[in-house]
Amino acid sequence: MVVSLNKKSYIANQSFAFDFDGVVADTMSLFTAIGREEFGLTDFYPEKITDYDLTRCLDVELDTLMQIVTRVVSTKYNHRLEPMPGAGEILQKLAQISGPLLFVTARPDAESVEDWLKDTLDMGKDSCEVIATGSFDAKAGVLQSRGKKVFVEDRLETCFYLKEAGIEPVLFVQPWNRRPHSFHEVRGWSDLADFFGV
Structure with missing residues (x-):
């Protein structure tokens, strides 16, 4: 407390x-929506993210994760945050x-x-x-x-x-x-x- x-x-x-x-x-809902809809990661939802280090909890190539993170941070996406x-x-x-x-x-x-x-x-x-x-x-x-x-x-x-x-x-x-x-x-x-x- x-x-x-x-x-x-x-x-x-x-x-x-x-x-x-x-x-x-x-942000994680946006992150996973971009992953599903733009990168074809079908089983990609916020509940799956059980560690802030995404490589520990997601079976996704590091390069793909970094591309999605870059999109989120740069605000270059077609979704709503x-x-x-x-x-x-x-x-x-x-x-x-x-x-x-x-x-x-x-x-x-x-x-x-x-x-x-x-x-x-x-x-x-x-x-x-x-x-x-x-x-x-x-x-x-x-x-x-x-x-x-x-x-x-x-x-x-x-x-x-x-x-x-x-x-x-x-x-x-x-x-x-x-x-x-x-x-x-x-x-x-x-x-x-x-x-x-x-």
Whole structure:
């Protein structure tokens, strides 16, 4: 359980932030849809992704996986990247209470995420900021520099790294993070709404 902070204080002090892929955006559904429809991978569904290292859980050539990942990150696809259920409504409420929200992503550029947040969730630059680190390991430094104490993340390995850096991870449950840990878990945005008290 997260016990280091009073929930009201970190909302009031804006000391929390969010990952993007797998937390706000349902990126794995997009990833697998591209795999099925454009690469002919018929048995390719989000439930099959039980490890963040795709080569450990999918019987697909590495080159094909990298092509699909590149398509997703470059936003060159014919599918729609959907939000996780409830994400838009809860994020809007949090932004109204605490002010602009911070999103920290390991993607290499922030612009595509900013555009998606604006177009899909109606969150402009006045209600959010996106920092793209290009690396999972770089997230901790960004969060520390911004005074963030709590981070909602779906990659379990990143959670361990954040904890070591003094940042309290909140693990957004996904099929690829079902291994032992001691972090607070949320099973979707309704759980996050309860967690934040909104």
